[in-house]
Amino acid sequence: MELLNRRNFLKTTAASLAIASLYSCTGKKSKSPSAKTDQLGITWEKSVCRFCGTGCGVLVGTKDGKLVATKGDPDCFSNKGLNCIKGYFLAKIMYGKDRLKKPLIRKNGKLVESSWDEALDLIASKYEKILKEDGSDAVAMFGSGQWTIFEGYAAVKFMKAGLGFVAKNGVGSNHIDPNARMCMASAVAAFMRTFQSDEPMGSYEDIEHADTFFTWGANMAEMHPVLFSRIMDTKLKNPDKVKIVDLGTQFTRVSQEADLFLGFEPQTDLAIANYFANYIIQNKLYDEEFVKENVVFKKGTTNIGYGLKDGGADIPKNAGAMTPITFEEYKKFVSKYTKKYVSKLSGVDEDKLEEAAKLISDPKRNVVSYWTMGFNQHTRGTWINHLVYNIHLLTGKISKPGNGPFSLTGQPSACGTAREVGTFVHRLPADMVVKNPEHRKIAAEIWKIPVEKINPKPGLHTIEMFRAIDNGKIKLLWVQVANPFQTLPNLNRYTKAAKEKDVFIIVSDVYPTKSTEVADVVLPSSMWVEKEGAYGNAERRTQHWNKIVDSPGEAMPEIWQMREVAKRLKVGNKTVADIIYNYPEETFYRDLWEEYRSFSLGRGKDLAPYDVLRKEHGVVWPYVLKDKKENGHYDFAPVWNKVKNTKSNAVSVKWRYNADYDPYAAKFLEEHKDKKTKIAFYKAKKNNYRATILAVPYEPPAEKPDKEYPFWLCTGRMLEHWHTGTMTMRVPELRRAVPRAVVNINPEDAKRLGIKRGDKVRVTSRRGSVEFYADINGRSVPNKGNVFIPFFDESRLVNKITLDQYDPISKEPDYKKCAVKIEKV
Incomplete structure (x- = not known):
């Protein structure tokens, strides 16, 4: 081989x-x-x-x-x-030989070509039958952080508003969740619980202002290489001053460039973060005035389960509860996390722990913390996000140039579409939620529908959605721009259910995938610049593009597909499309955007107007307009000259909550003159406009290695391929570079097992086995006792052996920790 x-x-x-x-x-x-x-x-x-x-x-x-x-x-x-x-x-990426060009319908067990009318009529008839017989709780949609913002908003209206006009229970379906649930839901949960507003407060410009970078479970050199190149540029300009600290369970290309690498036992990042907080307090390195002005302390519920039982039966009802405590109580809580205790638990040398603690707490250093799936795909993912916020809040290293916690995202519009639009089962646009009556009222007014049509009960999140297929509760599933039957953990269960249960599955995609293999109808979709679109990235930058080229064959955009189904769902002498997509054809995208944008205005989430987006090369929100007449809500003119980098009438905010850069913060401080710092967490109304520092402990993972299954398995991505390889495996150069997934094994473990580079090995968990070729001393070297396997290869489905455990708060699966054994074939 x-x-x-x-x-x-x-x-x-x-x-x-x-x-x-x-x-x-x-x-x-x-x-x-x-x-x-x-x-x-x-x-x-x-x-x-x-x-x-x-x-x-x-x-x-x-x-x-x-x-x-x-x-x-x-x-x-x-x-x-x-x-x-x-x-x-x-x-x-758009021109693979097997590009889908015509609709397909499964007949006699095989997918055969059909016309659009036949496929759409069949889909509409299934919706109508199931909605009238079983209600809106029997239908679901699995979407994507790759949806354009237009598509995500149209999908939210289709599910949460439109279907309520047809369903026998008279409300829409909240069973709509994006694949972003599986990659950054923990970040969302912690942002909302800490600041009561989602998404990072800083920008990529922090890289040029910082001198200390902590990467927590983030192989930025391969997953976010352009950003890491900026970090390296900053370091090369000042190599003696700039430091990189990498924490992880494998030695990556980031580790190679780092000044300090902390290779820890999986799950013990919780303990390490608590040690840093303890070090800061014990050495009086916290910013006393900042903490007094801007922070409240709370304690989280413990022993909250792992989501292993259907319906979350092992999760206590108060899993997300937080109880107020004092600073002294928090100080006592973290005092347990001494250097000696954490070193023994994590396997990291005491001197390395202390060196890292000194760097992150040094008042003279500008510190940015970056993390991705190593934190988020974690059975305590919400907690570990909280624990990094704790460090930055204690030190006051937040919302300032070169200082802040920064959760990176893995998909082009996980922020812009999944988070901002609210394509999750519990959300509405602009951080609003379906459970809140006032939020439902706002949505109903914007959508011009009766508020009773919006279902107040959150839907089934991703794992429970697919379990509901297995349990016969979901009768129809529409998958768009995603490939769940390659990415779901414990994949064998859900693939078997899709094939054997009474569920009608629609898949909209551009290429054949593992998901189209189980579909009853496959709809060929337009891709990327074959349609108008916009994405929102991790630094809150919204970027628009026009349709540039035509789609091949009969492929059509997902928005068109949803509109056509909605046109076939009758509501008296109207259709669902007449109610939710009633925009003139010639201004469809502009009107859709401006309607969606109206959710954001005046809420510190302000999006730029459509015409501005078309012109600019990306616009960061909040995009704040000076005058009340133009803004529609607040008059910022009285504080305008106090804010840096303002244009004549508008500003894109690079550092949220900082009155020097954010007109909302400047306005808040103008109204609260007793505040002594320039930081104002103006969205955190429930905490008297203070961010939350949360006391939560280290808790072990759901499954640990034992005598029979002695290795930790971690899955993830690599530089040349992306997600399930649907696009990159069809680029000849990238496929030649990395033609297959391999299992990365620590050299000491490989030597002990008699495994050499290129040997075929069988990786087995309690859920199944998959064979891979071994790589030793490759670009990523797992810590001893760990193995790493990327998930892009549909011919070697690593998710057949992963565990469908999830964070009880964020409901995000943990793909980073399960127990396996390795045998040479």
């Missing part, structure tokens, strides 16, 4: 602009205001990368109706013209 030589791959592709030979697409396109044609006749238009949550701006090159090249957009502040290796091959 031949493992790839990555160095040779990079040598042969480094100079490539990834220009593809593409077949022609016909039809009307729309140029952006910034479109330019070069001397080669290539027209360049702005867009945003289709991959991770960094949100790199890209320029898309077309000629004669063909997409021929992509390159980084130097006018986008998120990436400043840089792209990673995946970004340079964007031109090829």
Whole structure:
């Protein structure tokens, strides 16, 4: 077996602009205001990368109706013209040989081509029958952090508003959840519980202002390479001052560049973070005035379960409860987490723990903490997010240039669509929730529907949604821009249910996947710049693009698909589409956006107008307008001159809650003159406008290695591939670079087992077995007793052996910890 030589791959592709030979697409396109044609006749238009949550701006090159090249957009502040290796091959992701071009219907066990009318009529008839017989609780939608913002908002209206006009129970369905549930729901939960507002307060510009970087379970060099290149640029400019501290369960490319690596036992990051808090307090390194002005202390419920039983039967009802405590009580709580105790628990040397604690608490240092799935995909993911906020709140290193906790996202619009639009089972746009009567009233007024049509009961989150299919409660599932039958943990259970239970499954996608294999109807979708769209990235930057090229065959956008189904659902002499999508065709996207935007105005979530988005190369929210007449809510004119970086009438806020940069904070301090700091957590009304420091302990994981299953398994991504490989495995250069998933094994473990690089091994858990080739001393070297396997390879489904455990608060699955054994085949 031949493992790839990555160095040779990079040598042969480094100079490539990834220009593809593409077949022609016909039809009307729309140029952006910034479109330019070069001397080669290539027209360049702005867009945003289709991959991770960094949100790199890209320029898309077309000629004669063909997409021929992509390159980084130097006018986008998120990436400043840089792209990673995946970004340079964007031109090829759309033109795989097996692109879906016609609807497919399963007949006699096989998917066969059909017309759009036949497929849509069948789908509508299934909706109508199930909604009238079983009600809206019997239908579900599984969406995506890759939905455009337009698509996500249309889906929310379809499910949470439109279906209520047809269902026998008279309310919409909240059984709509994005695949972002599986990657950043823990971050959402902790943001809301700490600040009562979602998403990071800082920006990528923090990188140029910071001198200390903590990466917690974040292999940024491969998962967010453009951002990591900026970190390395900062370090190279001042190598003696700038420090990188990497914490994780494997030695990665970030670890190679780090000044300090803390390789810890899985789950003990909880204990390490509590040790840092204890160190800060014991050494009186906390910012006393900041804490007094801006913080409340609470204690969380403990022993909250792991979501292993259907319906969360092992989770106490008060799992998310928080009880007020004093600073002295918090001090006593963390005092248990001494250097000696945490070293013994985590396996990290005492001197390394103390060195890291000194760096993160040093008043003279600017500190940014970054994390991704290592924190979020965690049975105590909400807790560990809280514990990092605790550190930054204690030290006051937050909402200031170069200082702050920063949760990175993995998908291009996990923030813009899943979080901001509210495509989760419990949410509405702009941080509103279905349980809140006032929020339902606001949504009903904007949507112009009776408030009674909005279901006040949160729906089934992802894991319970698919368990409900197995239990016969969900009768119809529509999957859009996602591949759950490759990504769900304990995959065997859910694939078997999809094939055997009485459930009608619709999948909208661009290529055949493991999910289309279980579908009753497959709808061919338009992809990326084949339709108008917008994404929102991790630094709150919204980026719009126009339709640039046509879709192949009969592929159509998901919005069109939902509208067509809605047109077939009758409500008296009207249709559901007449009620929820009643916008003129010529201004459909503008009107949809401005309606959605109205949720955000005046709430510190203000989005830019449609015409501004079309013109600019990304706009960060809150996008605050100076005058009440233009803004529609608040008059910021009295404090406008106190805010830095304001234009004549608008400002995009780089550092939320900081009165020097955020007009909302400046206005709040103008109204609360007793405040002594420039930081104002103006969204945290329930805590008297203070952020929460939460006392929660280390608790062990649901499943640990034992004599029979002696290894920890961690899954994840790698540089060349993205998610389930649906796009990147169809780019020849990327597929040649990494043609298959391998199991990464620690060299000491491999030697003990007699395993060499390239040997075939069987990885087995209590749920099944999968065979992989072994890699030893590869780019990621797991800590001793750990193995790492990426999940992009549909021919080797690692999720057949993962455990469907989840955080009882955020309901996010833990893909980072289960017990396995390894045998040489």
